[in-house]
Amino acid sequence: MAIESSIMVLLSPFSATGYSSRWLGNGWPKPTRGGGPMKAKWSIWLALFAVFALVAAACGDDDDASSSGPIKIGVLNPTTSFLATLGLDGNAGIEYYFNTEVGGEIAGRPIELVIEDTAADPVLALTKAQKLVERDNVDIILGPLDTPEGLAVRDYIQDQGVPWVLHVGAGWAPDNLSERGPYSFMVAPTNPQQHFAMAEYAYDEMGYRSMIVSALDYEPGQEIAAGFKEAFEAKGGTIVDTVLIPLGAADTAPYITQMLDQADEADAVNAALWAPAAIGFVNEGRELGLFDAIDVMGFHTLSPDLLDLEEQGENALGITTYYWYMLYNDYPANQEWVESFTEATGNSPNVWTAFGYMGAKAIGEAIEGADGDVSPDAFADAMYNVSFDSPAGPFEMDEHGQGVHTVWIAEVESVDGDVRNIVKDSIPDVDQFYGGFISPPS
Template identity: 25%
Template sequence: MRTKKSLFVCVVLSLVLLAPVFGGGQQEGVPGVTEDTIRVGSTMALSGPVAAIGGPMAEGLRAWIAHVNNAGGIHGRQIDLRIQDDQFNPANTASLTRRLVERDRVFAMVGSLGTPCVLAIMDYLNDRGVPFVYQGAGATQLAVPPKQYVFPFQPNYLLEGNVMATYMVEELGLTRLGMVYRNADDGQDAYNSARETIEKAYPNAKLVEAISVDPYSSDFSTAIRRLQAADVEGIMLVTFNPQTPAFLQQAYEFGLTDPVILGSYANADASVVAAAGPDAGEGFQVMAWVAADLTDPDFPPWKIYQDFVGRADAIPNAFAVAGMIAGELFTEGLERAGRDLTREALVEAMESMDNWQGQLVPGATYHPFGDGTDVTSRLGIQAMYVLEVQNGGLAPVSQWIQYRDLD
C-alpha cells in the first residue's frame, strides 16, 4: 500500500515539474520564450573592415526593438535583443551563432549582416528549426532553393544583376557594358545574373569587360585601365564601402569619367558619397530598394530613430534603415503569431504576409513552404530603382524597375 502511495506521489510531482514544459501555454516550452520576454539573437560587424555598415544597421535594429518594447512589447512580452560582433568573419559568425542558439537559447535570429557570414549559419539554423528573419545580404542561396525557417527580404544579387543590366540597356540605351565585382559569392551572383540578362534579353548589347576584384583590395588601377581600353559606356560596380569610394576616386584620377557608373544597393548611403568626395562622387548612380526619404527629418518613421539616439533632427543612414526594416518585419511576424508563440507559429505568420506594407517595409510576400518546390515561397521584393548623386545628395532618377523574366 505504501509503495502504491509513494508511486502516486512521484507521478504527481513529476507532472507538476513537467507542467511548465508541456502545459500552461504552448509557448512555455519554446527556447527563448518566457511569460514576459522573447530572447532574440543577431550577428553584426560592429568592428572590423565593414563596421561602417554593421554599426548603423545594429543601431537601426535596436531602435525599432526599443520602440516596440516601449509601446508594451508583443502580446505583453518584451524583446531581449542580443547582438554579437562577428567582425565580418564567417568563422566568428558561426561560433557566435552556436553560442546564441545553444547557450543563450534564443527563439530566433534576425538581421544578421553580410553574405559570407549569413551563408555560414543559414543551414545550421534551418536544420535546427530556428527562424532566421531578414539578412543584411543579397545572396541568392538564401532564397533559392527555399528553406523553411529562412526568410530573406532584401533583393538578392540575382535580382540586382538583372535589374542593373535592364536599367543600363533599356533606360539608358547603353550597349558596351563593363562590370567590376567582388570575388565573393555576392559579386559572382550579380555577375552571372547581369551576363545572362544581357545575353538572353539584349542581343544588341554586350558585356565587353568583366573584372573580379579581391574583396579587400584598395588598388583598382589595373581594372580601370582595362575598362578604358574596352571603351565601355557603362560600368556595373558591385563593391562595398570602403572599396566603392576608392574606385570612384581612382576612376576620376585616371580620367574614367565618361561612362555611367552604377553601384549596387549596398552603396546607397551618404557615407559613400562623402568618402568619394564632391568631384569623384558627383553623377555616381546606385541601386536602391528602400522607399524612404533620407533627407527629411520630419519623415514619420524617423521619429523612432530620433527617440532612440536622442537627437530630434537625426536621420538614419541607409544601413540603419535596413536594421529598422529588419525589426519591423520581424515584429510584424511576432504580432501575427499571437500569444501562444512557437517557432512554427512564427513561420506560419510570416507566410501569411501578402505584399504587406509597413511603415518602412515596402512590400513583403511569402508563401507556404509546403514540400519546398515553390521557389517563390521565400523571395523578397522583386523590383528596385536608381538614385544619382546630385549636388552631393542622392536623388531618384528612375521609377521602380521590375525583374526581367528571362524564360
C-alpha cells in the same frame, strides 16, 4: 537537463535506497529488504506520477514561453572588422525600431535584444549563433549581415528550428530555394534580385548595348555580376568583361586600367562595389579618366549617402545608382522615418540603418500578426503574410519567405553644396523571380 535531473532524483529510491532492479513476472519489483511489495508498489506509482507531472509541466512551460513573458531576439552583426560601420549602423536601426518605435513591447510582450559581434568572420558567426540558441535561448535570430556568415550559420540555425530572419546577407543560393528552411526568411533582396531588374532597365531605358560589369570577388559579388550579365544578355546586350575586385581592396587602379583598355568596346560600366573598394574606385576612376571615357553606373553601395559619398564628394557626380533604399527619397514613409529616427537618436540614418530597421520591423509585424506567439510555426505563418509601407516603399513577403521590393534609380547630384543620390525613377514589385531568370520551386 533539469527534467532529467529531477527524474533521476525521483527514481533513486529504487537503486540507492535499497530496491534492486529485478522485476517479477507480475510487473512489480521484488524488494530485497524491508517494506514489503505493497509499499514498493505505491512508491513506484507515486514516483512515476511525479515524473509525468514534471514532464507535463515542462512542456507547458515551453508553450507558455512562446506566448507570454519576454521575447528574446538574437542579433548577429559585425561591430568590429572592416564591416564594423555597416554592422553598427544596422544595429542602430534594429534598436531604434524595438526600443523607440514600438517602445520595447509588441503584442503586450517585452522585447529583449541579445546582440553579438560576428567580426565578419564566418567561423565566429557560427559560434555566436550557437551561443544565442544554447545559452541565451533566443526565440528569433536576426542576421548575420554578410553572405559568407549566413552560409556558415544556415545549417545550424535551421537544424535547431529557430525562426531566422536575414536583413542583409543571404543564407542560401538564390537559385536553390531547397536550401531555405520553413522558418527562414530574407527581408533584403537576394544578391541578383535587383540586378535582374536594373540590367533590363539599362538596356531598355538607358539605351546601353554593351557593358563592363565589376563586382567584389566573393559570393555576393559573383552572384550580382552573374545576375546582371544573365539579364542584360537576355535582352540582347553584350557584357564585354567581368572585372572582379578583391574584397577589402582599397587600391582599384589596376582594375580601372583594365576597364579603360576596353572602354571603346562598351557603353558603360556597372560597378557593384562597397566598403574600401567603392571609395577607391570612384576617386581613382575620376583621377584616371574612367568617367570621361565611359558612362559609370553602380549599385547604390558604390556611393551611399553619408558614408562613402562623403569621401568621394564631387568625384561621384553623374553616377547613376540603384537600390531598394535611398536616403533622400521623397517617398512619404521614408521622410517620416528619417525625421523620427534623427529626432530620437540625434543622427541621420543611412542605407545600413535601413537594412537593420527593415529586418526588425518585419519581425515586429510578424509578432503582432501572431498575437505575440513566437513558437516557430505561429511566427512563420505570420511572417509569410507580412506586408507594410516602409521607408523603402511598399514591402511584402512572398510565399517562399523572400522580400518583394521597389528598386529606386537615382543620380548623384550636388544639392545646396551637398552631394546626394537624387531619385529619378523606380521599378516596382521586384521579386526574386523577376524576369523569369530563377524559377519558383515546383
